[in-house]
Amino acid sequence: MTEIVFYVLAISAVLSAILCITQKNPVPSALWLVSTMFALAGIYVLLHAQFIAAMQVLVYAGAVMVLFLFVIMLLNLGRDGGSDIKKGPVALVATFLGAALVAALVAVRGTSVAGLADRLNPGVVAGSPLGVVAGGDVQSAASFTNAIGAVAAPMFQTYLVPFEITSVLLLAAAVGAVVLAKRKL
Amino acid sequence: MNPSWIWLTIALPFAGFLVNGTLALVKPDAKRVVSLVGPGVLLAAFGVAAAIFAGLWSQPPEESIVVPLWAWIGAGALEINLALQVDQLSLVMLLVVTGVGSLIHIFSVGYMHADPGFARFFAYLNLFVVFMLVLVLGSSLPVLFVGWEGVGLCSYLLIGFWYQEKANADAGKKAFIVNRIGDVGVMIAMFLIFWSIGSLEFTDIAKRAPEALAVGGTLVTAITLFLFLGCAGKSAQIPLYVWLPDAMAGPTPVSALIHAATMVTAGVYLVARTSVLFAMAPVSSMVVAGVGALTALFAASIGLRQYDIKKVLAYSTVSQLGYMFLGVGSAAFTAGVFHLVTHAFFKALLFLGSGSVIHAMHHAYHATHSHDDPQDMRNMGGLRKDMPVTFWLMLLATFAIAGVPPFSGFFSKDEILASAFGRGAEHPIYYVFWAMGAVAALMTAFYMMRLIAMTFFGENRTGEKERAHLHEAPAVMTGPLLILGVLTVVGGALNFPTFWLTGPHHGLESWLEPVLAPAAKLMPVHLPHGATEYALIGAAVVIALLGLTAGYRATLSRKIPVAKDAPEEVGFAKVLFHKYYIDEIYQSLIVRPLVALSRLVLWKVVDQGVIDGLGVNGSGGLARGLGWLGGRLQSGQLGLYVLVFVVGAVWLLHAVVR
């Protein structure tokens, strides 16, 4: 049952993504991207990441994509006549490269992180920082009933300092966006 | 004084070079300071050398004392320290260079006093002494080679000292280029020595060579022949002697110091220093002796018919260097070094004496604004009345070079000829060499007496007005001449033949014995004894006296025309006057084809076509082309950048997965 739902969601995500990048008008593009994000949110639920799924819908599909649409409307880009999609050899090469990238990424999937590190940098053996990440506290997400608590614990314990720094990042981004967008300060 | 102070003998002239060089650049007319510093540092260096010598006199070192200064080159098995070597041989050379050098420096104060380049002259002269001392004191071939090249540089600078005249600058270039040919030989020899023996230190070479190389083998013969090529260049032997007569374009003290007493004897020194190798290669020794004998004969015959007083002395130097090589080629290394020392005395005296004559002639012509050649002996004559001191001293030197007993040249030359004769018992060809040397001795006596007769005897041909201005040189010039005169007379005492003295004492020979013993063991010297020895000495004396008498008679028997009225030479005399046309032959056989090759092939094809066209412009064009391609890549279109980036990413991932 879970598999069927997963593949339905996966196919809809891929189709939405393809449609997103092939729409002439940016408004439908944005809407198809929202569709992809909803599909991904569903997959997150299947992967027992309910908190992330909620964040996905709230932050991405809600806030970020609304921002995109807002800018598109503001600049009045929706009615633009000409298409900006490249055709011919460029599109072909791009598609081929995309396929090659998928193949390469899928091939990489089978390799463990430590093995990759060893192959990239022979001589640095296990016990390196990469190895520590790979072999961290391995616990199945499914064993936690309290999904939010499971994410909150590492976020506010192990990753407390990075978490606080992201707040500074957000502040800087907000100030920067205002400075850039305003005509005159 | 402790031998570790030996570096002071090099540092002192170097300090003099710095002071004089600075003065030459900023205050060229500070002649008083220069004339104090220039000879002063040399005298101080001589003092140091004498003190070290005195310290070692009673207890001569059994082995060379090597004084390391600092590490110079270290590359794998090759380790070269900048080190100085104090032993009997280098001490002899050190004393000659600093001693004779000091006298010539003092003489130069008087000789060059009116020259605007006074400070520059002394700077070069000091620098020359620095390099000459590096040459004789260096403990390994590369250090010696630094000095070897350095004296070549100073020689070039001093030959072309009056560079405003193109002929002088050309003579400097000629000396430099001809010496390069020989230097290639030294470098190849160094490579071979390092390859076969594994060290370039002289002490190591002397110790290891007998085991590392086969006696009479191809390798040791090749090494010694290449070394001798370098010696032939530096010491002006056939076929590379042509630069030395032209080198007389420099000031006369330079001719005395560099081109007679010290630098040109470097080749003899090098052979003596590597005597073990030469003793192991009989073929090379024969070549050395043969070339030496041939050069002695050949140059002496040219000297018979020259009129420029310095040219005569130049060919005489070439000839005497030939004698030295005949000596070292006959395994008589002591005799070679002995002749080197006595030659330094009497040839420096002859050159400085000729400088004194030229000085007087120059002043006389200068006073009357005449443009006659002050160096041409046909313009001299009868000068003994005007310049008695110079005359008597030069006469002594002439007796010495001619080999009249008891002057110094007699002993050294006789020892060389006796050694050559002695080796004839093993290889009969040495009898031929001996005969050539004997004939050359006859010619030497002849042309030297001709020089004296034309310059100092007969009637004066300088001119009516000029005659009044001829006068003896000042004391600063005659002083060094006097000292050299004393050395010329008594220098033979350094190495009296055995039968003159009772007991085993044998001056220079026993002094140099520790250095030359390894060579002597391999190739002992056979000196003739008894009746043969007395016959040889008698023959030498007869030859000398015969040559002197014939030279005097032949020169003064007929009237000598003044240079500008002189008729063209005829017959063989013309060939001799034109030095067997060797320069012309070299010009048409080597120089012209080389210039043509350089012009047509090397310039137009190799330089303009390959190097400029392909190399310079080609690489420029390649860089521009690549830049153009790179520029195309920088289209400003983001999509293309991402495309290229993804290609790289896929390729990297592929490499990781593979």
Add this chain to the structure above:
Amino acid sequence: MLLGPSLVLSAILFAIGVIGVMIRRNAIVLFMCVELMLNAVNLSFVALSTAHGFGGQVMVFFVMTVAAAEAAVGLAIILAIFRHTRSVDLKNINLLQG
């Protein structure tokens, strides 16, 4: 387990995002493609967190934060560029041309 298929899906979505960046010239759509790639990476993190613990989900949180910041600043830049050139077509924004 859904780990393997999730990772393949992540790769496909990422490649689609890359293709979009390569073939589009509209700056806003380009940004959307970047968001798509970030989402693909997020999917990888979440999928791997099922096997390797919750660190991956925390990382997704950080990625979202950075993406939001990037979207805000990026869109502001597009706004400024539009004011300048009256266009968001990258064809017209090529001052870095060599």
